[in-house]
Amino acid sequence: MKLLNGKNLHHKLIFYIFLAALIFISVVTFISFRIEMNHANQKAAIMINQLIETIEPTAAIAVYSNNAQVAQDVLNGLLRNDVVYKAVITSDQGLSLEKTKGTQAEHQKEIIRELFSPFGDRKSIGQLSIVPNASFSLSEAKYAALANAINSFILVGLTLLIMLVVIHSLFSKPLMRISNTLRDILAGEQQRIAPLENNKNDELGGLVVNINKILELLTTKLSTQQVLRKRVEIAEKKLRNIFQSTSAGLFLLDKEGKVVTCTPTLFKILGYEDNQLIAINGQDFATLFFKEPSQFQQMMQNALELEQLEAQDLMLHNDTEENPLWVHCLLSKIVDAFGMTRFEGVIFDISKRIATEKAMRYEANHDALTGLLRRNAAELQLRKHLASAKSASTIVLLLDLDGFKKANDTYGHDVGDIVLIKTARLLESCVRHNDIVCRLGGDEFLIILFNCDPISTGFTIAEEIITAIKMPVTINAEVTINIGVSIGIALFPMHGTTVENLIKSADEAMYEVKRKGKNGYGIKNKNGVISVNRASAQKRQQNTVH
Amino acid sequence: MYFNTLKKIFTAAVLCFFTADTHAEIVVIGNLKNDLKSLNSMQVESIFMGRKRPLPNGRVALPIDQSGLRPEFYEKLTARPIEQINAYWAILTFTGKASPPMLSPDDNAVLGMVNKHRDAIGYIDSKNVNNSVRVLLRLN
Numbered sequence: 001m002k003l004l005n006g007k008n009l010h011h012k013l014i015f016y017i018f019l020a021a022l023i024f025i026s027v028v029t030f031i032s033f034r035i036e037m038n039h040a041n042q043k044a045a046i047m048i049n050q051l052i053e054t055i056e057p058t059a060a061i062a063v064y065s066n067n068a069q070v071a072q073d074v075l076n077g078l079l080r081n082d083v084v085y086k087a088v089i090t091s092d093q094g095l096s097l098e099k100t101k102g103t104q105a106e107h108q109k110e111i112i113r114e115l116f117s118p119f120g121d122r123k124s125i126g127q128l129s130i131v132p133n134a135s136f137s138l139s140e141a142k143y144a145a146l147a148n149a150i151n152s153f154i155l156v157g158l159t160l161l162i163m164l165v166v167i168h169s170l171f172s173k174p175l176m177r178i179s180n181t182l183r184d185i186l187a188g189e190q191q192r193i194a195p196l197e198n199n200k201n202d203e204l205g206g207l208v209v210n211i212n213k214i215l216e217l218l219t220t221k222l223s224t225q226q227v228l229r230k231r232v233e234i235a236e237k238k239l240r241n242i243f244q245s246t247s248a249g250l251f252l253l254d255k256e257g258k259v260v261t262c263t264p265t266l267f268k269i270l271g272y273e274d275n276q277l278i279a280i281n282g283q284d285f286a287t288l289f290f291k292e293p294s295q296f297q298q299m300m301q302n303a304l305e306l307e308q309l310e311a312q313d314l315m316l317h318n319d320t321e322e323n324p325l326w327v328h329c330l331l332s333k334i335v336d337a338f339g340m341t342r343f344e345g346v347i348f349d350i351s352k353r354i355a356t357e358k359a360m361r362y363e364a365n366h367d368a369l370t371g372l373l374r375r376n377a378a379e380l381q382l383r384k385h386l387a388s389a390k391s392a393s394t395i396v397l398l399l400d401l402d403g404f405k406k407a408n409d410t411y412g413h414d415v416g417d418i419v420l421i422k423t424a425r426l427l428e429s430c431v432r433h434n435d436i437v438c439r440l441g442g443d444e445f446l447i448i449l450f451n452c453d454p455i456s457t458g459f460t461i462a463e464e465i466i467t468a469i470k471m472p473v474t475i476n477a478e479v480t481i482n483i484g485v486s487i488g489i490a491l492f493p494m495h496g497t498t499v500e501n502l503i504k505s506a507d508e509a510m511y512e513v514k515r516k517g518k519n520g521y522g523i524k525n526k527n528g529v530i531s532v533n534r535a536s537a538q539k540r541q542q543n544t545v546h
Numbered sequence: 547m548y549f550n551t552l553k554k555i556f557t558a559a560v561l562c563f564f565t566a567d568t569h570a571e572i573v574v575i576g577n578l579k580n581d582l583k584s585l586n587s588m589q590v591e592s593i594f595m596g597r598k599r600p601l602p603n604g605r606v607a608l609p610i611d612q613s614g615l616r617p618e619f620y621e622k623l624t625a626r627p628i629e630q631i632n633a634y635w636a637i638l639t640f641t642g643k644a645s646p647p648m649l650s651p652d653d654n655a656v657l658g659m660v661n662k663h664r665d666a667i668g669y670i671d672s673k674n675v676n677n678s679v680r681v682l683l684r685l686n
Contacts (some may be wrong), residue, residue: 061637063596069641093598119591119624123643 009175010167014160021156025149033145040140044132045084045111052113052128060115063091063126075099078130084385085133086110089127105135174204178211185215244269249327249347251285257300259285260342269327269349270316291315296329300343303333313350326354367439369417370424375446378438382448382499386492393451393457398506399427401443401469402518415475419483426468430461446503455491459533462487462521470519486513487521497522548645571672571686572619575657575679577664580605585682591623595634599683601665609647610668612656616649619669622685623626 027448052059055074062070071089078087079101085108086100108131115126124506175194183191192212199205243250249266253259259280270289286293286300292315299310309332316325331345365377373381385391401423408416420443427437427445436448447465452458488510490496495505509522512530516522520534574590576582579672582603585593592598593607601607611619617628624631638644650656656668660679667682 058637064595065634065638065644067641067643069643070637118630119595119626150682355554420579 008172010172013167014164017163018160021152021160025152025156028152029145029149032148035140035143036148037137038139039449040137040144040398041132043140044083044137045269047081048111048130048132049113049155051078051081051084052111052130053418056113056115056128057118059089059128060125061116063089063093063095063115064117066091066093066095066117066419068095068097071095071097071267072099074128083133083136084130088129089115089126090129091115092124093126095126101133102135104131104134108132108134132204166351171204174199178204178208182211185245249349251345251347253285253300253343253345255341255343257285257297258282259288259345266347289317291317291319296331299329299331303331303343304341307333311372313354324351324354325357326350370421370439372424372428372445373436373438375438375440378436378446378448379499379503381436383449385448386497386499390451391492393453393455395449395452395455396490396492396502396506397447397449397458397462397465398440398488398490398503398510399445399447399465400510400514402486403513404443404483407481407483411475411479415479415481418475419473419481422473423469423483427465430464430468432461458489459521460490462489466519486518488513489521489523491523494526571674571684572615572622572669573672574667574669574683574685575660575675575678576667576682577660578678578680579664580680582680582682587623587685588598589681590667590683594620594623594647595631596646606664607639608663610650610656610659610666611647612650612668614652615669615671619685625658666672 034178055077058070059074061067062074073088075087075097077100078084079099084101085104086098088096088098090096110129110131112127114124116122117125128319130339177196178193183198185193192215192456193208195208196204199208244264246263249263249269251259251262251266254498259282262280280288284293286296290296295312295314299312302308303310309330311328311330314327314329316327319325325348328350329349330347331343334342334344336342365374366372367374382394382396385394401419404416404419407419420439423445424437424439427447431449434450436450437445438446438448440446447461449458449461465487466485469483473481473483475481488506488508490502490504490506490509492502496502504523509524509530513520513522513532513534516532517534520532522530522532524530551595551598553624574585576585580601580603582601589598589602591602594609594611599606599609620626620628620631635646639646646657650659650668653674657674657676657679660666660668669685672684
C-alpha cells in the first residue's frame with residue numbers, strides 16, 4: 001500500500017506488474033498442477049506396468065506352482081515401490097494373496113494383468129492386480145507444480161528487478177530531473193531545461209524541447225503582460241487619484257437607498273476623518289448622514305418617478321449653529337449592467353457658502369456695534385410670534401436712554417459707543433434667555449418678552465433694567481458716565497394686536513415717562529391714561545438725599 | 547498378410563523336417579499296475595513342473611527326470627529352453643516348499659524306477675520302450 005501511495009512512478013508500475021504476475025502465476029500454477037496430476041497418474045500407470053513386467057515371470061511361476069511364498073515375495077517386492085498402494089495375486093487354483101501399504105482416501109483405478117503359464121499355452125492361470133498410490137501422484141504433481149511456481153517467481157522477480165532499474169534510469173530519473181528543473185525555473189532562477197544527454201532523440205528529449213518552447217512562449221507573454229500591466233497600473237493610478245482627490249463625494253446606492261460604494265472624499269465631506277473607519281456599505285445613506293433624512297428620501301422618490309436629475313442643498317446630521325454643515329446633493333437613477341436599479345449621486349461641500357450666507361444674514365439682521373437684532377429682524381420675529389398660537393402674554397418694552405446724547409457730545413462717539421455696547425450687554429443680562437433685545441437705532445432699544453405670565457414679570461424686568469442702567473459706567477480713571485432709561489410698556493393684546501400698534505403704544509408711554517421726569521416706566525391704562533412708575537428712581541433719589 | 551502367413555507356414559514346415567530328422571521320439575511311461583491309460587501333454591507338464599501332482603485317478607504321481615533326455619523332454623513339453631526350466635526350479639526350490647522331480651541318469655534307470663514304483667512317471671527314448679511299462683504320451 002505504501003508503494004501505491006508512494007511518489008515514485010516506477011515503484012507503482014512494478015507493483016502493478018508484480019500483482020498481475022502473481023495472478024498469472026497462480027492461474028498457471030493451478031493449471032500446471034492439474035496437468036502434472038494427470039501426468040503423474042499416467043507416469044504411475046507406466047511405472048506400475050513396468051513393475052509388472054519385471055515381476056511377471058515370478059508372479060506367473062508363483063501362480064502356476066500355487067506357491068504362496070513366492071507370491072508373498074512378489075507382493076512384498078511390489079509394495080516396496082512408492083507408486084504401489086495395494087497388490088493382489090489370485091490364481092485359478094485358489095491361491096489369493098493381498099497386501100496393502102498405509103491408507104488411501106482417494107479411490108484409484110486398479111491395474112490388472114492376466115498371468116499366464118510360464119510354459120506354453122496362453123491360458124490365463126491367475127491375475128495380478130495393483131492399485132496405484134494416490135499420494136505418490138499427488139506429491140509428484142505438487143512437487144512439479146511447486147517447482148514450476150518457484151521457477152516462475154524467480155524469473156518474474158528477476159525480470160521485475162531489471163525492469164525497476166531500467167524504468168528508474170530511463171524514465172523516472174530523467175523525469176525527476178525535468179521536474180526539478182521546472183521547479184527551479186518557477187522560482188525564477190533558471191530559464192531553460194538543459195537537454196538530456198541520453199534522451200536527445202526519444203520522447204523525453206521531445207518533452208524537454210516542447211517544455212522549453214512553452215517556457216519561451218511564457219517568457220514572451222509574461223513580458224508583454226508586464227508591459228500591459230504597467231500601463232494599466234498607471235491608468236488605474238491616475239483614475240484612483242482622480243477618484244480619491246476629487247472634491248466631489250461620489251456614491252452609489254441600491255434601490256432601497258443602502259450604500260453600495262462611495263469615494264473617500266465622501267467621508268471628509270460628511271465630517272469623518274480618513275482614519276475613522278466606519279462600515280458604511282449596506283447602511284441607509286439618508287439616515288446615516290442627513291439631519292432630515294426625509295428630504296433625501298423625497299429626492300430618491302422623485303428621481304425614481306420623474307427619472308431626472310434631482311438637486312438640493314441638504315443639512316448634515318452633525319450640523320450645528322456654530323458650525324453649519326451643508327452639502328449640495330445631485331441624485332439620479334441609473335440601471336446598472338446587471339439590470340439593477342441604482343442611485344448615483346454627487347455631494348459637494350457647501351458649508352462655507354452656507355456659512356457666508358449665514359454671516360451675511362446675521363450682519364443684515366444684527367446691529368454692527370452692539371450685536372443686537374436690528375429693527376426689521378426684531379419686528380419680523382415679533383410678527384411671526386404674534387401670528388403663532390403662543391402669542392398670549394407678550395410684552396413689548398420700548399427704551400430710550402436718558403443723558404446719553406449729553407455724554408456722547410461731551411466725551412465723543414467712542415465713549416458713546418462703549419456706553420451703548422455696555423448697555424446692550426446689561427439689557428441682555430436682565431431679560432430671560434428667550435427674550436429678544438433689539439437696537440432700534442441711536443439710543444433707542446426694543447425688548448420683546450415672550451410668555452410673560454404673570455404680567456408683573458414684565459414690570460419686574462423693567463425695574464431691574466432701570467436699576468442696572470442707572471449704575472455709573474466707568475470708561476477710565478477720569479471718566480465715569482451716568483445715564484438713565486425711560487421705558488414704555490405695551491401688552492399684547494391689550495395695547496394692540498399688531499406690531500405697529502404695540503410699538504406705538506409703548507412709544508407713547510415712553511414719552512410720558514420722559515415728560516414725567518425720566519428713569520421710570522410707563523404703561524397705558526384701560527382708560528387710555530398713561531401711568532408712570534418711577535418708584536425705583538425715587539427710591540434712589542431718596543437714598544442720595546439721605 | 548498373405549506373405550506373413552506363408553512365411554510362418556514355411557518356417558513351421560522346415561522346423562518339423564529338422565526336428566523329425568535330428569531328435570528322437572520321447573515317450574512318457576508309467577507303471578502297468580497303475581490303471582492310468584494315457585495322459586495329455588498338459589497333465590504331464592503339470593506333474594513334472596510340480597503344479598499338480600495328483601493323477602486323474604486320485605493317486606499322487608512321482609515324476610522322474612533323467613539327465614540324458616532332460617533338455618529335449620522339457621523343450622518338447624513346454625517349448626522352453628532348459629535354462630528357463632532350471633530357473634523356475636531354482637525359484638521354487640529356494641522357498642523350500644517344492645522340489646524338482648527326482649533325477650535318474652538314463653533310460654534304463656528310468657525304466658527301473660517306473661517298474662519299481664506304481665505311481666512313478668518317467669520319460670525315455672521311444673527306441674527303448676518295452677512291455678514292462680505303459681506308454682502314456684508320445685512327444686514328437
